[in-house]
Amino acid sequence: MRLDYPSNVKIIRVPCTGKVDVMYLLRAIQKGADGVYAVGCLEGSCHYNEGNFRARERIEYVNTLLDEIGITGGRARMYNLSSGEGPTFAAYAKEMTEHIRKLGPNPLKHK
């Protein structure tokens, strides 16, 4: 299935969103990404039981950290879908891109 999703999204594969560490997310913004999001399995269907719950918590935490730093607006997000939902994946990518466009570029870029 060939999917049409915004080319500005750079994908990093991890075995489970539970592997997504606070530092990965923070580092992305530190290095200049405008936003960062994790796409995990549907809640309740994590192979490791709670990997995606942990990821959601961490994403929320990263947003609080970013707020403290002065980078507001929720540039980190979590999305859930089941495997084989290619179109949903593309839709989320679009949604995230629009969300970030509205916020404008990462303010650190000009620093």
Added chain:
Amino acid sequence: MKSESNLEKILEAGHFAFTGELGPPRGANAEHVREKAKPLIGNVDMVNITDNQTAMVRMASWAAALIAIEEGLEPNYQMVCRDRNRLAMQADILGAYALGIKNMLCLSGDHQKFGDHPTAKGVFDIDSMQLVNMVKTMRDEGKFLGGANIDVPPKLFIGAAANPFAEPFEWRVHRLAKKVAAGADFIQTQCVFNMKKMREWIKRAVDMGLTEKTYILAGVTPMKSVGMAKYMASKVPGMDVPDEIIKRLQGAEKGKVADLGIEIACEQIQEFKEMKGVAGVHLMAIEWEHKVPEIAERAKVLPRPVV
């Protein structure tokens, strides 16, 4: 006699004691203390002066106690372990006795979290049981807790509190025994609403011979409203208010709830007069001091004995 307390004389003579309560004001308003004292004069044998009750700052208990003495009342100086260490406690005890205070009640104190300074450092250097024992050592051995001799020991009548209801119920009477062994001359109980449990607790105390060694005054609080009963049932830690009481109050005619509250209190007092092991009643008419003459009258505890 262990002390010079009027309450001790009354109890020694075998009279049924009747004591009251007075909460000092949140300010230096001495008049307020005098006002609250008036309805108690001649109607109670002794009045408890609370110590930073519910962890809210109030006029010092010893100071309000002195005003009560001026008004002709015998105060029961309450002291909580929350606000003082052993040095301050012993100093205050000496000062209180030097100025004419003859009774004291040793309490742990409500946790500071509930009061108006919730982040204060709770002292709890010693606990209420250890406080009882410290006062006893000061009085009977003439020694400070640290072991040094006291020049004129304070001859105080030593009181402690007991909660006959809180879980584990089995343990309650043993804790009473512990307090008696530590030196409590008299006990004032938590407000009693659950008479069934109270009878059971007293029976156990009698069986263990504790009522031979200490005088137990049962705590009685008249309910002013259904709201108060519900509040006490659900919000006040350690309180046991059976549903029957709430139902009975709810059944009262409009405008007659407070009157029924007093009636229930009088029924309790009546039963306590006849209950083996109960030496008196401690009436806690919370912010209702002016009703004390009426309650005393209706409970038939007047006139108070003069010994």
Added chain:
Amino acid sequence: MIVAERKPFEEIKELVKEYKKVLVAGCGTCVAVCLTGGEKEVDILKTELDMARRMEDNPVELRGHTIERQCDREYLEAFDSMVGDFDAILSMACGAGIQFLAERFPQIPVLPAVNTTFIGVNQGIGWYEERCRSCSNCVLGDTGGICPVTMCAKGLYNGPCGGTNKGNCEISNDQPCAWFMIYERLEKQGRLDCITRFTPAQNWENQVPRTLIQPGYKKPEKQ
């Protein structure tokens, strides 16, 4: 272990606002286990500070380094060759570690990035509970292995108080009453006599800084 909690970012930022070169010092023992001041947390704090200071157009040079234990001289040595380059050290160790670091480098401001909170246990990942106030006079033998100093909100030695509420402490329905638990446990063990005895006033020994020298070890020489 010793449990600490990271200070709010605003407070940390304020502490280091004057400095241009800051060494963030982590500790690999207790504070690492409680996810507050180990290598990973050093990394996060460094990243946060870097971004925040860039946002304010006041960049700061940061370096992170985590050692095994900041409360141990042997490991502190690792910082000796490093500290010369920095105008402040932000320590993520417990209060003891921070002080030991400050003592070793008295010429450099050593600042705390965490609030040392308690001696506690690991109830689950990221979930710690206090258990001991290091009173120097352990009574657990008489109280069924439940600490009355720590677990009772009033630190009573002859509890429970009158506020105990159906097994909970008067301070909250989420806090079990220590003395209720003590009773239950000793009853099951048939050892209620442990608490029928009156426990006299405690001799508080934690009112002055304490030192322990094990037999056979003379006082270590100050470096």
